[in-house]
Amino acid sequence: MIAPKFIVIACALFFNPIIAQNNFDHNVWDQALLLNVSEDGKVDYNGFMRDSSQLYTYFTQLSENTPKESWTREEKLAYWINAYNAYTIKLVIDSYPIKSIKDLEDPWGKKFFKIDGEWYSLGELEHKILRKFGDPRIHFAINCASFSCPVVWNRAYTADNLNNALDTQTKKFINDPTRNTITKDKVSVSKIFTWYKKDFKVNGGDVKDFINRYATVKIDNQSKKGYKEYDWSLNE
Structure with missing residues (x-):
């Protein structure tokens, strides 16, 4: 028999919203990522189309629970990173199958989704919101649906995991030889480092x-430096 005291405590935890530690639950997006993104960041766009009800549930949650001033910086940043990545998936599956996100007309300038009644483009999320946080690691968390982009993490960003996740994704990207070549003799890095140099x-x-x-092999002043060609093929 369950003790009455336990029942009272359990009910209080369930019904009292003040107990909640986070202002936004990204669990729906987390589950969608686990189902449709591999450990190495390959995206199953057909899978996202099959599970589109999860995506649209998440879009509703995003629109109805926008960041408030009372949210922590980590909660706000996690919200906007996840929103950017989720709506990138939507942009692709709305026109799938495609070979590249650049096959679409103005993919980053097109206002194709609403949050709290306001129309947004991916470019606005990136340049007017995310980059304003002043953390260059966000460039390795948001994804442009292309092979040369940082890989999609198959988990949702949250206030609790954000700092460690951003460090991990940054290290992973910089030390990935398919995206950056850093040796004692030659350095050829992603064009992300020139496009967003000031960040x-x-x-x-x-x-x-x-x-x-973050690099395992350090760049010295004598290294021959250049940039890799960017592969815009779809990350599937």
Whole structure:
């Protein structure tokens, strides 16, 4: 028999919203990612189409629970990173099958989704919201649905996992030889580091300093440097 005291405590935990530690539950998106993104970041767009009800449930949650001033910085950043990645999936599956996101007309400028009644584009989320946080690691968390982009993490970002996840994704990307080649003799890095050069100039350092913070092999001043060709083929 369950003790009455236990029942009272359990009911209080269930019904009292003040107990909640986070202002947004990304569990629906987390489950969709686990089902449709592999450990190495390959996206099953057909799977997302089959599970589209999960996506649209999540879009409703995003629209009805936008960040408030009372949210922590981590909660706000996790919300916008997940929103960017989820709506990128929507952009692709709305026109699937395609070979590349660049087959679409103005993929980052098109206002194709609403949050709290306001129309947004992916470009607005990235440039007017996400980059304003001043954390260059976000470039390795948001995904442009292409092979040369940072891989899609198959979990949702949350306030609790955010800092460790951003560090992990940054290290993974910088040390991935298919996206960056860093040896003692030659350095050929992603064009992300030139497109967003000013974002990586943090704490008085430059792009090289940022990369060296996470790279297994460090870049020195004598290395021959260049940029890799960007592969825009779909990340599936």
